[in-house]
Amino acid sequence: MEKQEEQPWRVLEFYSGIGGMRYSLMKAGVNAIVVEAFDINDTANDVYQHNFGHRPYQGNIQSLTAADLDGYSANVWLLSPPCQPYTRQGLQKQSGDARAFSFLQILELIPHISQPPIMLFVENVVGFETSDTHTKMMEILGRSDFVTQEFILTPLQFGVPYSRPRYFCLAKRKPSTFQNQLLNNQLLWSPKPLFGHKNADDKVLCELDEPQGSWDKWLESCQPIESFLEFKNCSDHSEPNFVGSTNLSADTIGALEEDEGNGCCTSTFDQYSVPLSLIERWGSAMDIVYPDSKRCCCFTKSYYRYVKGTGSLLATGQPKIQDKASSLKEQCLRYFTPREVANLHSLPESFQFPQHISLRQRYALLGNSLSISVVAPLLRYLFAESS
Ligand SMILES: C[S@@+](CC[C@H](N)C(=O)[O-])C[C@H]1O[C@@H](n2cnc3c(N)ncnc32)[C@H](O)[C@@H]1O
Numbered sequence: 001m002e003k004q005e006e007q008p009w010r011v012l013e014f015y016s017g018i019g020g021m022r023y024s025l026m027k028a029g030v031n032a033i034v035v036e037a038f039d040i041n042d043t044a045n046d047v048y049q050h051n052f053g054h055r056p057y058q059g060n061i062q063s064l065t066a067a068d069l070d071g072y073s074a075n076v077w078l079l080s081p082p083c084q085p086y087t088r089q090g091l092q093k094q095s096g097d098a099r100a101f102s103f104l105q106i107l108e109l110i111p112h113i114s115q116p117p118i119m120l121f122v123e124n125v126v127g128f129e130t131s132d133t134h135t136k137m138m139e140i141l142g143r144s145d146f147v148t149q150e151f152i153l154t155p156l157q158f159g160v161p162y163s164r165p166r167y168f169c170l171a172k173r174k175p176s177t178f179q180n181q182l183l184n185n186q187l188l189w190s191p192k193p194l195f196g197h198k199n200a201d202d203k204v205l206c207e208l209d210e211p212q213g214s215w216d217k218w219l220e221s222c223q224p225i226e227s228f229l230e231f232k233n234c235s236d237h238s239e240p241n242f243v244g245s246t247n248l249s250a251d252t253i254g255a256l257e258e259d260e261g262n263g264c265c266t267s268t269f270d271q272y273s274v275p276l277s278l279i280e281r282w283g284s285a286m287d288i289v290y291p292d293s294k295r296c297c298c299f300t301k302s303y304y305r306y307v308k309g310t311g312s313l314l315a316t317g318q319p320k321i322q323d324k325a326s327s328l329k330e331q332c333l334r335y336f337t338p339r340e341v342a343n344l345h346s347l348p349e350s351f352q353f354p355q356h357i358s359l360r361q362r363y364a365l366l367g368n369s370l371s372i373s374v375v376a377p378l379l380r381y382l383f384a385e386s387s
Contacts, residue, residue: 006031009119009383012072013037014079014106016056018047018365021078021121023347024375030383035072038064043361044368050354062102066112076119078379079103080370083125085133100133107140116144119382120171123370126152128167129187137169146171149178150187151378155346156215156295157191158373161222162344163215164298166370170382179385194377219294225314226291228343229336231269271359274313274333282307283328288315299341301367304360311336311367338362346372 009032013021016037025032037056039045049055081103110116120141128134129150141148154165172178180193279286285308289296299311307313315331336344338359342351345366353362 008033009076010035010072010074011076011078012069012074012117013056014061014077015039015081016048017041017044017080017368018351019052020345020347020370020372021080021123021375022052023351024370024372024379025078027346027348027372027376028379028383030380032076032383035074043357044365046354047357047365051351060102062105064106064109066109066114069109070114073115075115075117076121077117078121079106080123083128085131104133104136104140107137110140110144116173118173118176120146120169121379121382122169122171123375124167126165126167141171145174147174147178147184149183149185149193151191152187152189153191153374153378154215155344155371155373156218156222158371158377159222160344160346160371160373161219161225161228161294161296162298162371163295164371164374165215166374168375168378170378172382177385179381191374191377194381222294224292224294225289225296228340229291229314230339230343231337269334272334272337274335276329278307279328279333285309286328286333287312288328288331288333289313290315296336296344299336299344299363299367301364303341303363303367304335305363311341338366341366345369348372 009030011025011032011034013019013034013036016022016039019037022034022037025034034052034054037048037054038059038061039048039056040058040060042058045056045058082099085100122137129152138148148169148171150170151168152165153168155162170178178184183193274286287297289312291314296312297309300309303311313333314336315333317331338353341363347369353365357365
């Protein structure tokens with residue numbers, strides 16, 4: 001779809017979830033409107049509607065036709081398709097996984113749309129870039145006259161103490177061009193081009209190629225986890241030790257009340273403490289961080305349901321027992337609250353869950369979402385200097 005000067009870009013948000021792409025677009029500050037969002041999940045759509053006042057189209061993306069898409073006169077597509085076909089925990093069936101069908105099918109429609117999108121943005125897990133779905137995506141984009149630049153980036157590179165490396169594909173249809181055309185057809189591991197490093201010479205290009213080993217060097221410039229917490233202490237429920245003057249968010253209180261209503265919690269903060277039985281059984285597999293840590297692990301949709309590999313736990317014990325030798329039981333371990341996970345995903349303060357969304361659903365929806373601190377600068381770069 002061609003665009004008139006000064007008109008806002010018309011965006012379609014596929015696999016919208018709780019709206020991470022839309023928040024990123026807002027944060028990027030580009031002149032764009034989301035003309036429709038699409039998600040099959042009722043609960044995700046409740047949250048999206050609660051925050052944006054618009055309910056996404058609730059159907060299977062696989063059933064959309066070229067005529068349906070023509071009807072939106074959109075010129076930008078944002079897509080964050082399911083990642084299970086490519087995750088290490090999954091069976092890695094890639095394009096053979098039913099959850100990958102809708103993504104390939106929607107891309108296959110591009111040549112059949114009377115005015116195809118000018119820009120495309122795809123987010124997925126690391127591992128996608130070596131999948132056969134990726135090969136097919138690149139083949140369709142090439143056939144449809146798109147030029148691509150790909151990135152693997154993590155919030156750690158943007159000052160956020162959160163390790164969530166993700167794959168991103170930015171695509172522009174000719175004659176549109178990227179700000180830095182030297183990076184066409186490359187996979188980059190550095191955010192430098194997003195910060196206006198326009199004239200990439202060979203030296204910079206080598207640096208951009210560095211795989212993840214070098215991520216540690218970004219840690220020093222990250223804020224401590226403490227800046228993302230809404231409360232610190234899990235041991236003394238009568239006197240919660242709030243960080244700064246912040247009170248618990250309406251979100252957290254909502255989740256607590258709702259779960260108390262189900263009779264599964266006796267004291268306000270109990271549901272965030274890690275039970276001793278879990279510590280005894282899984283202690284050695286837990287990723288434990290402290291308020292002054294500069295890194296925590298990726299929160300997945302199974303956080304709070306399973307311990308291993310689903311996200312970090314917070315030790316809120318006194319600094320003097322912050323050493324490995326001290327018993328885990330003394331370290332006062334707790335889960336990050338949904339609001340804290342939202343903060344680490346850089347969702348805005350205004351983001352809220354409707355009351356009826358349970359604690360587990362909140363974690364699941366957040367685990368599926370994305371880092372706005374990473375996606376916003378990528379979108380700004382994608383939209384820049386488009387001709
Ligand atoms: C990785 S999540 C994307 C989350 C989103 N970016 C956010 O910020 O919350 C994938 C989303 O795609 C939705 N989904 C998966 N398959 C779908 C399909 N065939 N049609 C419509 N939505 C689908 C899921 O319900 C889920 O919300």
